[in-house]
Amino acid sequence: MKKQFAVIGLGRFGTSVCKELFRMNHDVLAIDRDEDRIKDLKDFSTHTIVADATDEKMLTNTGIRNFDNVIVAIGEDIQASILCTLILKDFEIKQVWVKAQNEYHHKVLDKIGADKIFHPEQDMGLRIAEFLTSEKVIDYIDLSDEYSIVETLATKKVEGRSLADLDIRAKYGCTIMAIKQKNKVDVTPHPEDTLNKGDLLVVIGHKNDLRRFQNEAL
Incomplete structure (x- = not known):
């Protein structure tokens, strides 16, 4: 409008x-x-x-x-x-x-x-810092001092594994909001959905949990 x-x-x-x-x-x-x-x-x-x-x-x-x-x-x-x-x-x-x-x-x-x-300069500084410290991060949205949304790439480490198998919410306290695979975007991922290397994951969570998820799971 x-x-x-x-x-x-x-x-x-x-x-x-x-x-x-x-x-x-x-x-x-x-x-x-x-x-x-x-x-x-x-x-x-x-x-x-x-x-x-x-x-x-x-x-x-x-x-x-x-x-x-x-x-x-x-x-x-x-x-x-x-x-x-x-x-x-x-x-x-x-x-x-x-x-x-x-x-x-x-x-x-x-x-x-x-x-x-x-705070445009501060916000941009946070975004750049995220890109510099993680080669998997594609985009980053700061929701508050504690919580963020990141777009991150799935790696070979999760190739062929389902969301249920990864159990991301229980292990890392993060939630996958959407998955982009080639030209398809799934905004309501199901537990049985499997991941491929290069898939784009949209993930929300506490900043510490998101970093731990990127470092350990991907």
């Missing part, structure tokens, strides 16, 4: 979010106080406005009150990020999502009511 988004702050993160939302055919309002950045986004957004998002009157004039979803992607200026978020919450925007620079910034944003807080 088509939605309306406003993206404030067009650094690398904000620009990436803006382009992706526009590519997904959503209405996107791009806002930045740098005119050059705005010019670069004209072909990748529905509307663009040069404005200082810390100026309440100027922000009102952008029509941002009409948006249910606003992403604050202001970069290095933590004070501007906080002030902009405060204004948006005063406007009673339904969903205000904000990029945080550090844990202190995160705590302040949380206290003033940001609905979702991003």
